[in-house]
Amino acid sequence: MRPFFLSSLLAAPLLTGVAALPGRQDGEEVVSYSGYKVYRINTLGRTSAVRDQLAAGLSSYEPWHEDAGHLDVLIAPDETAVFEVLGLDYRVMHQDLGTSISAESSSATANKKGRKNQRQDKPLAWFDTYHNYDDHIQYFRDLHDAFPNNSEMVSSGTSYQGRDIFGIHLWGAGGPGKPAVLYHGTVHAREWIAAPINGYNAGDNQTRSFLDQYDYYIFPFVNPDGFLYTQTTDRLWRKNRQPPPNDTTNSACLGRDINRNWEHGWDANPRGSSTNPCSQTYRGAAPSDAPENAGFDAFVRHVRDGQGIKLYIDWHSYGQQLLFPFGYAETLYAPELGKWTKAASMVSEAIRDSSSSETTYTFGPSGANLYATSGSAPDHVYSVGRAAWSFTVELRDTGRFGFVLPPELIRPAAEEMWAGQKVLLALLDETFFDGVGAAQVYQGQAVDTPP
Incomplete structure (x- = not known):
């Protein structure tokens, strides 16, 4: 496999002979944040x-x-x-949030002239701007076409509005079938930086060894309906675009938070999600009643029962945090807490050392370090998918720009995160962690066994 710059960029539907579905419905006005x-x-x-x-x-x-x-x-x-x-x-x-969004959007909707050269001849330039929906579709087509013998397009089903939730499966020497590394991003539609962040250069020997050791499944665009809606109508939309139960006309309360809709821990903590369809953290009427979750849950179980899941990462923004199970309880910790904490410390150090701005990532169990999150993906993929390692990564920043991150910060965020990923992938063989296990404690609390 020759050197290449892989971007798990904003995956989009590969629709054959079918036009992309619109993000904004007839009569809907673009939401303005002028003066906010x-x-x-x-x-x-x-x-x-x-x-x-x-x-x-x-x-x-x-x-x-x-x-x-x-x-x-x-x-x-x-x-x-x-x-x-x-x-x-x-x-x-x-x-003025409206002004900030306008500056960001002018990057995302820039003239396409020269985009093909960016993708093929100057791949790093892809990270200098946000991109529109169609550009993301073409990027993945180009990526697969460039490596037909080491990749395949895969799908975890369709969104509520019928878009294919596809990803790319990559492998190295010896062909596919090795333990899986599963990347899963843009769950919350407005978190644009979570989509282009998983870029890396596979020309060096270390990265070749990563590709030879694991199969990589990258689904960087698992909420396509919501994402397209942020580009056409409401930049701050979070959920999917599914109507409330038994109410297809209440557009003000559309959507489920598909990071509160997973089966494991779905209703474990009333503070970790909402039963109100109008809430930003609405968990749905039942576990996996969002089609995006139902399809991905089936995919996770399929990989679990096949080659198994070595590492799962759910990419989000913002806050610069490395988080691991459990999210629904502040004092419930997995038996792997000791090695996860040690690894996260090393990843955080690598990110800081690689960044010209000394970017700092904090780390720890999600419920203890952030807030309660019932029905979250890392808890589910760890407990049901049996992932050996399961993380949420909250990307830049820590409160200067928030969700509306300037495009010139995309590439630095990608480069520092790849420095951290190289450390994490090197630690997956776990020999470094002999003797670090369930005896480890976190903030003075004993490690519990997961239910």
């Missing part, structure tokens, strides 16, 4: 109290991100003055 502001609030560990203060003082707000010390929120123009006199410790992330 995004604030980062320093919660000082009092996130619940800050939420109560916001709820009491504002008619509405949208949370973007939270961690132990911060809460990022989107505020409408008619509420910004009210917000700013609440007495909270904050800074402004986006002074």
Whole structure:
């Protein structure tokens, strides 16, 4: 296999003889965020109290991100003055979100002249801008065509609106059939940076050995309906585009959060998801009742029963975090916690050392380090798919730009993450971790056995 730059870029449907389905329905207007502001609030560990203060003082707000010390929120123009006199410790992330989105969108919808040369002759240039939906389709066609003897197109089914959820299967010497490394991205439609991030150069001997040792299944675009909707209608759309149960007319409450719709832990924690169809974290009426999840669950079980899953990564943004099971409980830890923590520390160090800005990734169990997430993919693929390693990666940044990351930061994010991935892939043989296991503790808590 000759040197190449592989981008698991925003997978899109390979529709043969069928036009791509529209993202915006007839009569829908593009959602404008002109005048909206995004604030980062320093919660000082009092996130619940800050939420109560916001709820009491504002008619509405949208949370973007939270961690132990911060809460990022989107505020409408008619509420910004009210917000700013609440007495909270904050800074402004986006002074006018509409302006930030316009700058990003001008990159995504740029003239296609020269795109073919970017893909084939100057592959690194692909990471200098966001791309429109059709460009992503063509990129994957070109990638498969370039390596027909070491790749195949695969599918995990179709989305609610009928788009093929396809990926690419890669292998090295000796052909396919080795333990699987499974990459899964753009679950939440607005997290654009999660799609182009899995790029790597396979020309060096180390990367050749990775390809020879494992089969790689890359599904970087598992919510195609939602993603296309972010490009045509609402840049901040999160969920899929499936109507609420028994209500096909309520467009305001469309969608399931397909990272709350997995079977394992689906209803394990009432704080980890929502039963309200209008919520951003609506879990659905039943596990895997989102077709995107049902298809991918079947794919996971098929690989589990075949060559097995060595590593699973669910790519998201933002927050710069390396997270592992479990998400639905703050004090439930997998027996592999010790080696996962050690590995994440080494990955974080490699990312920091490779970055000119010394980018820092924190790490730990998802429920303890982030917040409760019932029915999440890493919990399910670990517990049901029996993945030996299961991670969520929250990509750049930590509250300067949030979801609307400037295109000039795409390539640095890809390069530093590949530095971390090389460390992680090298650790998968696990001989480094002899003696590190269930006896390890995390933040003073004993490791529990998963249910």
